[in-house]
Amino acid sequence: MIIVMNKTATEQQIDSVVEKIKHLGHGVNISRGTNRIVIGAIGDESKLTPEMFDPMPGVEYSMHIVKQYKIVSRESHAENSIVHVRNIPIGGEKIQIIAGPCSVETQEQMDLAAQQVAAAGCRLMRGGAFKPRTNPYTFQGKGVDGLTIFRTAADKYDLPIVTELMDIRMLDTFLEQDVDLIQIGTRNMQNFDLLKEVGRINKPVILKRGLSATINEWLMAAEYIAAGGNHQIIFCERGIRTFETAYRNVLDVTCIPVLKRETHLPVIIDPSHAGGKAWMVPALSRAAIAAGADGLLVEMHPNPCDAWCDADQALNPQELTELMQSLKGIANAIGRSL
Amino acid sequence: MIIVMNKTATEQQIDSVVEKIKHLGHGVNISRGTNRIVIGAIGDESKLTPEMFDPMPGVEYSMHIVKQYKIVSRESHAENSIVHVRNIPIGGEKIQIIAGPCSVETQEQMDLAAQQVAAAGCRLMRGGAFKPRTNPYTFQGKGVDGLTIFRTAADKYDLPIVTELMDIRMLDTFLEQDVDLIQIGTRNMQNFDLLKEVGRINKPVILKRGLSATINEWLMAAEYIAAGGNHQIIFCERGIRTFETAYRNVLDVTCIPVLKRETHLPVIIDPSHAGGKAWMVPALSRAAIAAGADGLLVEMHPNPCDAWCDADQALNPQELTELMQSLKGIANAIGRSL
Amino acid sequence: MIIVMNKTATEQQIDSVVEKIKHLGHGVNISRGTNRIVIGAIGDESKLTPEMFDPMPGVEYSMHIVKQYKIVSRESHAENSIVHVRNIPIGGEKIQIIAGPCSVETQEQMDLAAQQVAAAGCRLMRGGAFKPRTNPYTFQGKGVDGLTIFRTAADKYDLPIVTELMDIRMLDTFLEQDVDLIQIGTRNMQNFDLLKEVGRINKPVILKRGLSATINEWLMAAEYIAAGGNHQIIFCERGIRTFETAYRNVLDVTCIPVLKRETHLPVIIDPSHAGGKAWMVPALSRAAIAAGADGLLVEMHPNPCDAWCDADQALNPQELTELMQSLKGIANAIGRSL
């Protein structure tokens, strides 16, 4: 932590800051520059916050020198971590494409979708039983019945399932249905009570990035899960909110190399929600894999025009198969495989 | 709802859209322009979504013509609604300043704060027992004990209390403690399950705007609460996320006249979280009241330097008293009172 | 300047940084913390940039400790500066409302507008002869003829004129027409060659904030003008670009107290371009004055419905008169006058 003093700070004000740092059990370094005096607090930074010093007289500002996340940081664990979903590794040499419909509709739809997902060569399946919808008057998901339908369909093709948990009270049901990979959605990235709860269980978790979450906030949200003991965390970028109105969100590919540097955990991309249109998905998927993503979360529906939600962003089965083909070439070009 | 067809759309594609609209029980208007054909669907728009038409061949895009919120809309209720917190009206001629510390720390601190809030002329008190913190390793609030401390302190000065509900499982405790005004925080604005639950109770709710929530999303979130039967909703703007790094968030005063036009419900402002610094609070508070806000949610701490969280954004008691004085003049200038 | 070394930086890497700092003529302070080594460069920071150190092996990042603007900074000049436009002071106790149409259309329109601006009690007039339009096929302004028309109309009521300079080659014409206050528009805030040219003349300049310019970039743009010798600079906030689509831009009132702290120069607000709608102007104007702005730049047209551009954001003469009235009360409440 460094504390930068105002140009006009008095010696007494400097002394007060020094005293406070010592009182908190830290060492002190004072650097007297031409325009400012900078006071360094030596010791475990996580015990200090800028709020402790900013309101003191004579302080211009203070800031941490190191990042505040620990368990999820690359600094704490140099090697890449591989998260296993049943026996499927995410974060290793193999890239995993997780596909399936936006929402569970019927047993027939899910059976068909599962068959198509498996046929395309994907090894995990996604589907929503509980849907976070902006509009309270639109379809809110099939709920618990949807989970059962999903589980049944996926089991026929031995596909681990990925689905979103929105309500803390549903966690037991998720465990009963043996959901293989629990997704925390964009709107719940900082639902800290929910994060704490999934931190206590022994199931892999996908943590989607909030619409306007910084990399730092996202890593801190993962740290909430990790602090509870659950280190099986997969980051999923799904587009961020910007000023642009020509597409729903802006897929942030820069976060891929940056996360790879900051954390040892896997990083996947959701190209369907990012752009919001099926025709954008192939280009965004290729970009994500080329930039180093460990996998994708892609919407596919047996018949997109009839989908009950997000109809315009789902690939059809044929498009998914073609996408898989084209991603193989990209994966090979960077020394990985699908 | 209008559906704009591609320049190259065929008559058959147009027919398919027309048929689908009719099948959904709506009337049709076709406008054949120089460059585009625009198809209007006549009837209750809330039954239709752009997703139903966007994936159809020949469709360029489709969009709603009217807003999707109903109960909260000014169109459904022309007069201003006044929300009563016990006997204190919010949304009428009188402007309400809700003050208090960021977090409940001790009984002594809260007793002192309550006395100071009342002395400054404020009629409601705020305080946090459950704190949403970015960092899992920092103080997370006093929890249920904090509620009891808060209730005890506020009762001595007959102040209704405002506090944040983060976890759905705590709602019963909030009702037992008879929290007068329940705050839904920024990070939970689209925690739809939480919104549905507070929609079922008979208590006023403050709905804070999400960090990057549009006005439309915010109104739709309020509609979630209203749809459950609870119409006692107060909007609270607390700064939005932008590119600017010189201050924590940008207080969006434009939302005040816009919300006043779109909804009949009260609008208040949190100047403390917006700027993030106590020295910005007076200017932002005056701007908010001058722009037509119905009240403020302001942080005040008996001794800001010793506050357990957000120390740098709390006013001290003397500053709160001065702020109240200066706001009186602004209120008078626009024909209201404090 | 401080340079933060990686946790794994070697002594040799630290030595290289130290050597480079000394070679550049600065002193060195080394602070060895628990997790990081922080090297401070002691001396005139403006000679150093992070780019000099960031690419060196072992360096995590480096940053300036003080701001890079000088002449415009409050630190260099503690008192408020008052900019005089002819004999009208901007930045003092009196608040100045600059009103007039978006664009110069005809002599009749400008004569009428000038009469109405003066009648409303405004002491300066605005009007555009050269218009920055997003669309090349729309009206681009009356050009040089527009300047003459504007000058003629304003002189009848002894109003100093404010108009935008877009093209460096027009500067001589502006001086010939004796434009009293030259406006640098939003899109040209970082047109550095234009800034350098207006830095060499002896005329007051309004520097509008770029659509997504940070406070720091804005102050640095002003420094370009000031570095040339022209210190008569007025900052004008006109709304920033965000994710919100319900209004054109978000008026950033927080910038008012922040600029007042960072610079000694006057700050005014353009409420017309910010919101983009005439009905938002009164609320935004009141907010700006309440937050401490030194004036406003407001669009008024004799007959808004017939305006050649931005018709939907201009007040009519009656609305301007009413606005002036309401602003007087706000000004009084904060100890200033109109």
Next chain:
Amino acid sequence: MIIVMNKTATEQQIDSVVEKIKHLGHGVNISRGTNRIVIGAIGDESKLTPEMFDPMPGVEYSMHIVKQYKIVSRESHAENSIVHVRNIPIGGEKIQIIAGPCSVETQEQMDLAAQQVAAAGCRLMRGGAFKPRTNPYTFQGKGVDGLTIFRTAADKYDLPIVTELMDIRMLDTFLEQDVDLIQIGTRNMQNFDLLKEVGRINKPVILKRGLSATINEWLMAAEYIAAGGNHQIIFCERGIRTFETAYRNVLDVTCIPVLKRETHLPVIIDPSHAGGKAWMVPALSRAAIAAGADGLLVEMHPNPCDAWCDADQALNPQELTELMQSLKGIANAIGRSL
């Protein structure tokens, strides 16, 4: 153009709108829905603007149905356009990597850089003689001398040169030095006078996207150039401004498929300015090519640590060579070549 009337609009107000549309020479379609009346104006939309109708009584809002750019639109020209820089095609099957230093420093530096650019297999060279710098006290470029140095160095290896034009008054010098590809920088994307001037010459132009320019504004800026007669325009995305602070800008890869749909002109990417760090460049470059970009604008310096500006974002010659190698694989995977 459609005009949506308020729910409470009177027949007289509707008539006024209809009359105005007819008066402007357009046909009218009226669609009377359940909640709103929508009036369609039939004819050449470019003659109408929302501003013409929005201020009229009873109008809720109005909007264009088609985009306002013409020459640059894919609708006006279905095939991809290839821009030739001397004999090098941009926008065809071959992907072009344009490399070189941020700024021209010395003849030796540029000679060496040119040799390295050619050796790596690049067919065009970039370099800055005039530099747009945020800080007026930092190096502003070598100016005209820099152009001569650049020309001399590039000619030795027969490399067409790309350099930025900031000041309209320098255009003649650029033509004298026979600059092969003129770059309009981010800060000048809406410097309309500059756009008009380069629209009158017969030289290819790179139009960089403004920091917070929408796709629509960017296309309209290109239309300014095209309207003057110069259709040799290349779009260059270089990162947009968002809330994220972990990297300089966010590279917007979604714009690649979107531009490819909206315009027939080539699209390239600048990965160096986007991320701001050399170590991010390979991942961003691969993402851009995988998403369909026609080329890259990459910073390479013979010795990045000694670069006079942007030292931390330049690749060294070895890194450029490796990047070219890795991009070949990506290009092949999508059926193109380097």
